[in-house]
Amino acid sequence: MTEKFILKTTELQKSFSGIIAAEDINISVKEGEIIGIIGANGAGKTVFVNMITGYLKPSSGKIEFMGRDITGIKPREATHIGVCRSFQVSQVFMTMTVKENLMIAMSLAKKSGLELLLPLDDEKLSKECDKILDLYKIKNQSNLIVSTLSQGMRKLLDISMAVVGNPNVLLLDEPTSGVSVEEKFGIMDIVISALKKSGTTVLFVEHDMEIVERYVDRVIAFYQGQVICDAPPSKALKDKKVIKYVLGS
Amino acid sequence: MYYGFGAYAVAMCQKYFGMTDIFLRFFIAVAAAGLLGFALGFILRRYREIFFAMLSLAFSMVLYGLLAKAEFLGSTDGMSISPSTILGYELGRFGLLYFICFFVICAIVFAQAYLRSSLGHLTTAISDNEIRVEYLGYSVEKAIHIKYVISACLAGGAGGLMAASLGQVDPDSMVLWSVSGELVFVTIMSGLGNILAPFMGAVLFEFIRTYAFELAPQAWQMIIGGTLLAIIFFSPGGLWSFFQKLNFLRKKNND
Numbered sequence: 001m002t003e004k005f006i007l008k009t010t011e012l013q014k015s016f017s018g019i020i021a022a023e024d025i026n027i028s029v030k031e032g033e034i035i036g037i038i039g040a041n042g043a044g045k046t047v048f049v050n051m052i053t054g055y056l057k058p059s060s061g062k063i064e065f066m067g068r069d070i071t072g073i074k075p076r077e078a079t080h081i082g083v084c085r086s087f088q089v090s091q092v093f094m095t096m097t098v099k100e101n102l103m104i105a106m107s108l109a110k111k112s113g114l115e116l117l118l119p120l121d122d123e124k125l126s127k128e129c130d131k132i133l134d135l136y137k138i139k140n141q142s143n144l145i146v147s148t149l150s151q152g153m154r155k156l157l158d159i160s161m162a163v164v165g166n167p168n169v170l171l172l173d174e175p176t177s178g179v180s181v182e183e184k185f186g187i188m189d190i191v192i193s194a195l196k197k198s199g200t201t202v203l204f205v206e207h208d209m210e211i212v213e214r215y216v217d218r219v220i221a222f223y224q225g226q227v228i229c230d231a232p233p234s235k236a237l238k239d240k241k242v243i244k245y246v247l248g249s
Numbered sequence: 250m251y252y253g254f255g256a257y258a259v260a261m262c263q264k265y266f267g268m269t270d271i272f273l274r275f276f277i278a279v280a281a282a283g284l285l286g287f288a289l290g291f292i293l294r295r296y297r298e299i300f301f302a303m304l305s306l307a308f309s310m311v312l313y314g315l316l317a318k319a320e321f322l323g324s325t326d327g328m329s330i331s332p333s334t335i336l337g338y339e340l341g342r343f344g345l346l347y348f349i350c351f352f353v354i355c356a357i358v359f360a361q362a363y364l365r366s367s368l369g370h371l372t373t374a375i376s377d378n379e380i381r382v383e384y385l386g387y388s389v390e391k392a393i394h395i396k397y398v399i400s401a402c403l404a405g406g407a408g409g410l411m412a413a414s415l416g417q418v419d420p421d422s423m424v425l426w427s428v429s430g431e432l433v434f435v436t437i438m439s440g441l442g443n444i445l446a447p448f449m450g451a452v453l454f455e456f457i458r459t460y461a462f463e464l465a466p467q468a469w470q471m472i473i474g475g476t477l478l479a480i481i482f483f484s485p486g487g488l489w490s491f492f493q494k495l496n497f498l499r500k501k502n503n504d
Contacts, residue, residue: 075384076386076387084384091384092381093377096373104371104385108386115367120366120370161385165386
């Protein structure tokens with residue numbers, strides 16, 4: 001019997017003016033899995049995430065989500081079908097408050113058409129928003145302007161904005177980059193426990209092997225645009241190629 | 250451009266359909282400008298910043314050229330507009346003023362409601378971060394298009410009311426780039442902090458222009474330009490930012 005995958009890529013390739021950034025990427029992801037994507041800078045990790053979420057169109061190959069071909073989909077279409085993402089550099093609305101950021105995200109996820117002409121600040125949405133702020137431990141900062149927050153707080157806000165639409169698959173691009181050593185485990189504890197509760201499938205790009213070892217079910221290692229290892233962390237982090245090309249020792 | 254288009258829509262409806270009712274004039278001006286905004290929005294929504302501004306200016310100059318050449322629209326002399334009516338009765342000077350105030354209040358209420366809505370908040374969101382808006386599942390181009398049409402409707406309505414008030418429309422006073430420049434001047438001077446700011450700015454602009462012209466008929470533009478420079482240097486957020494700063498200081502003192 002063939003296994004059912006929530007996300008599957010077949011011979012995915014991306015090149016920029018003849019330079020290959022990703023090549024022959026064949027990955028299958030099961031529902032509820034938490035996958036760590038590792039690799040040195042320029043290995044093709046972010047290109048892979050960008051192709052899945054529609055930021056980049058693959059040069060060739062196929063991306064399937066729940067059996068549906070989503071190759072070359074637009075970012076907002078990816079969001080609509082349940083493939084959401086956060087970014088390496090937090091993509092939030094810097095001049096607005098934390099709560100306004102999340103309210104906009106929730107409003108766009110839950111309202112459509114003429115409903116969007118209703119006031120943003122409605123009571124029901126506000127209560128739901130408070131719950132998420134609480135879940136991601138940023139409720140105390142809800143009235144602060146985002147530009148005044150630490151990188152860690154911005155990351156939490158960025159991720160919480162990505163999950164308000166209850167995505168099926170969430171891709172996190174370096175969720176702990178730019179975050180202080182003291183903050184990183186706290187942030188990942190909050191994020192992973194929230195996502196496990198909702199059963200979201202997570203793929204996250206990460207350079208920190210402590211994080212990878214602690215939180216993921218499976219590791220996919222990239223080197224020069226290709227997948228060099230796809231195994232559980234206990235195996236992957238001891239793999240010769242991974243040690244040579246990713247860990248560097 | 251939409252200001253002038255609304256004004257000319259009022260003039261044409263009077264010329265060809267004898268329409269003088271103030272409500273009809275206002276709604277015709279709004280609808281005509283909205284339709285033009287909807288059509289041009291498909292092109293303009295793809296551009297940002299200086300490209301958006303220059304393309305808008307280019308469309309405006311095309312309209313100016315057409316109006317200046319079209320003899321059936323009065324060419325450079327323009328068209329005269331008869332006094333407005335309501336239910337067949339002619340509105341006097343004050344009657345028209347009351348109606349204009351009514352439409353202005355309606356526009357304020359509508360604009361305020363729009364800015365409070367989810368779609369209205371996208372204005373700031375898009376200016377902060379377009380990528381995030383797309384990844385939240387909403388088309389940035391669509392949001393810009395909607396905003397553009399709303400802006401066109403408001404400008405068209407203003408043009409229609411101005412035409413009814415002046416009793417005359419012509420390309421130089423309605424569509425020329427300097428008319429757009431005046432509106433930009435008002436916006437820079439007043440700032441974007443509050444819906445009432447542009448109204449305050451418009452009154453102040455007329456005040457400065459009138460007195461500048463009276464004091465220095467040969468160099469009144471220099472006074473206007475100097476005022477604009479002073480505002481940009483000393484209060485880049487516009488005059489409304491003074492109120493915001495005062496409010497901030499008052500709150501700080503209270504704390």
